[in-house]
Structure formats: structure tokens, C-alpha cells
Amino acid sequence: MGTTTSSTSAAPTATADGTTLADVLVPWFRAHARDLPWRRPETTAWGVLVSEIMLQQTPVARVEEPWRAWLERWPRPSAMAAAPASDVLRAWGKLGYPRRALRLHAAAQAIAADHGDVVPDDVATLESLPGIGTYTARAVAAFAHGQRVPVVDTNVRRVVARAVHGDAEAGAAAARDLADVEVLLPGAGAGDAAERSSTRHDDAATMSAALMELGATVCVARGPRCADCPILDRCAWQRRGRPAWDGPVRKAQTWAGTDRQVRGRLLDVLRGAPGPVTAEALEAAWLTNPAQRAGCLDSLLVDGLVEQLADGRFALPGDVG
DNA sequence: AACGCGTGGGC
DNA sequence: TGCCCAAGCGT
Numbered sequence: 096m097g098t099t100t101s102s103t104s105a106a107p108t109a110t111a112d113g114t115t116l117a118d119v120l121v122p123w124f125r126a127h128a129r130d131l132p133w134r135r136p137e138t139t140a141w142g143v144l145v146s147e148i149m150l151q152q153t154p155v156a157r158v159e160e161p162w163r164a165w166l167e168r169w170p171r172p173s174a175m176a177a178a179p180a181s182d183v184l185r186a187w188g189k190l191g192y193p194r195r196a197l198r199l200h201a202a203a204q205a206i207a208a209d210h211g212d213v214v215p216d217d218v219a220t221l222e223s224l225p226g227i228g229t230y231t232a233r234a235v236a237a238f239a240h241g242q243r244v245p246v247v248d249t250n251v252r253r254v255v256a257r258a259v260h261g262d263a264e265a266g267a268a269a270a271r272d273l274a275d276v277e278v279l280l281p282g283a284g285a286g287d288a289a290e291r292s293s294t295r296h297d298d299a300a301t302m303s304a305a306l307m308e309l310g311a312t313v314c315v316a317r318g319p320r321c322a323d324c325p326i327l328d329r330c331a332w333q334r335r336g337r338p339a340w341d342g343p344v345r346k347a348q349t350w351a352g353t354d355r356q357v358r359g360r361l362l363d364v365l366r367g368a369p370g371p372v373t374a375e376a377l378e379a380a381w382l383t384n385p386a387q388r389a390g391c392l393d394s395l396l397v398d399g400l401v402e403q404l405a406d407g408r409f410a411l412p413g414d415v416g
Numbered sequence: 417a418a419c420g421c422g423t424g425g426g427c
Numbered sequence: 428t429g430c431c432c433a434a435g436c437g438t
Contacts (some may be wrong), residue, residue: 150434157424158434191422198436228436248434265436267417268435307434316432318425350422359422398421 100282114292116258116326117302118279121294123304123325129312132159134304140214140239142166147231147238148199153190155311161190164191164415169193175200179413185366193362193400197412198226216240229273234303243299246277250310257314262333263340264316276306310380356379357391358400365401371410 121216128134129350133146137399145165149158165186169175182198187196202224206214215221221232229247236242251309252265255275260341280303282296313320321327323336332338350356360380364372391407395401402412 102438103423152421152435153423154425154433189423193436194421195436225437226436230435234434248430248435250434311434345431346419346421348432353420355421355423 109148111389113287115281115292115294116279117294117298117305117330118292119280119325119329120305120309121298121301124308127312128304128308129155132163133154134238138239139170140216140235141170141172143228143239144201144214144235145233147234148226149190149197151195151231157190161186161188163376169203169229170210171207172203173212173342176204176207179415181411181414182412184362186349188366189363195226197399201225202227212259213373214239216242218242218244237300237303241297241300243280243282243296245273245280246303246307247272248275248301248307248310250314251276251299251306253316254306254314257319257328257332258326261330261335261338262340262342264340264342276303341352352383354394355386356386356397357384361364361388361392361395362400363410365411365414371408373408377409 112199132138133142135151135401138146142162146158146162149162149165160325168186178200180197183196183200184193187193190196205224206212210220211253213305215224216236216239218236220231221227221235222229229237233244233246234248236244249265249354252268252272255261256370259279261273269352280299282294282299309324309326313324321330321333324330361377364377364380368376378379378388392401399412401407401409
């Protein structure tokens, strides 16, 4: 990250006194971390996985309640695997990006069928499951299984861009990001800094959680609260006088009138109905542009989010009404 | 590698 | 208000 504008300084894994970033952030996390339900010790690996999927592009505040209901209803992968997709999509509700729910359903079926109903603990196997990519695989490996793997999300990339590279923003994700974070994890190996460090291999997952927490609550995208930052005195961005971002500007998300909005409307009708609905009911959901509505309905069919019955009506997949 | 994919809250 | 953003993934 920060390949075009970053300073040349090496990652400040240790300062002159031998303390590492982890030595500061791990205790900070233990004192300041939000009490999120999926972080409680009794949470299963399945619970962690469900939380990570729900949290993809969806704020914490909107995930808490659906997550509780989900785990109560489907406490194990096999329980969810046995449910029809229509139930899964209704339980997903308005979390957004409902393809995530479908992929989680498929992942649960694979875990139940091929992995003894046990959430895998190695990154490669996790990444082979639907909807689990670079970030989620490592988050589950670290947070559910305690593995020492770098967990890099948008928060971590921003924290590293600022504290390590001295840039205001992270820029586009890059393969390099994982290595950038790996060197920050405690338990790397022998050496003076490692010898003197108070954190160890077992703290690696906590360090990843701490980097994420710092990015989510202090080192936020807009209006970072630097006065509350535990690593302010080690922050390269601060040291450089907090220069403005001079990299490429991210394109704004469009929304009004997009296919995304139309698909959302159509799905909302299906979710709200007890069973299959007529074509007319779906037409009423988007009168502005019939051709667009038809195209979106078709794309929902292709995605497997909707199916058409023999009588011509439409339904959530597996929904018998 | 850039793009499309839902939804709603904060400023 | 309108715009920006939110624990990404698959193509």
C-alpha cells in the first residue's frame, strides 16, 4: 500500500527501547475494545464465520441483532445447510448484498457435507469455500482458531497507510498488504526486538483485532481522532505533518436509478411476501423503467436469488409458500 | 484490474 | 441535502 507516495522508512515494528507496535496495541485493545457479541469467548468458529460474512461492507451496528437471531436459529453449519434458501434470504433481511447469504448457505452445505460440520482452520481450505476470500479466510483462521496470520481489511490498510507509510489514505488494495501486516504481528522469530517484546505468538490474533479496532474507532476514514490514538508518537503520518492524500481519488458510489436499487426493490417484494408472487406484483415494484426492471429480474434469476415457477409466478429460491 | 453488488447512518 | 462510507467477494 502507498506504493507511490509512501516514505521509505521500514515498518516501525520496534523502537529504540525495543517495544513493538504490538506491545502498545495489544494492551490498548484489551482495555478499549468494544464488547461485540462475536468476540465473546464462548462464540463458536461458526459464529465467527457468520459475523465475518455479515460484516462484509455492512456496519457493526446493523449486524448485531441479525447475528444473534441467526446463531440461535442455526447454531451449526448443518442446521443452516438444511434450510431452504428462501428462509436464509428472509433471515438475512435488509443486511444488503444478499448474494452473501446465498454464498454463506453454500459454504454451510460444504462444511456440513465435506468437513464434518466443523469450520476449517486453515486459510487455503477456507478460501475454497463460497463467499470466503482473502480477508474472511484469515479473519476466521485468526479470530476463531488463534492462528498467526495477517488479517487485512479496509481498517487495517488505512492504519498501516498512516502509521507505517505516512499516507493519509491506503489507496487500492495490493498483494503487498499482507506482508506489510505480517511483520507487525508478534511472534515473528528470534531477535533483539522479539526477545524484549512483551507480546508473543499467541497475541497475533489480538494484534490483528487491535489494528482493526483502531481503524474502526480512532483512525477512521473521515476525521481521525488522533488525540485518542495510542500510537500517535509512532505514527509516520503524524510525523510528516499529516499531509493530504495525493493519490487517486476513489470513484463515488452511484445509487439512484441503478440496477442495484431495482434489484433491491424486487427482492424486497419477494422477502415481504409469504410465498410466490405474480409478475404483476414485481412490475409494480419498479414502474419507472420496465425494460430495466425486466433486465434486473433476469439477473436475479441468473444469480439464483429468484426462481420462476411453472405457473409463471416468481419466488425466492426453494420458497413453496 | 476495475466494476457491480444493498442498505442505511452520519455529517 | 447529498455525499461518503461500511470487518469484501467474484468476475
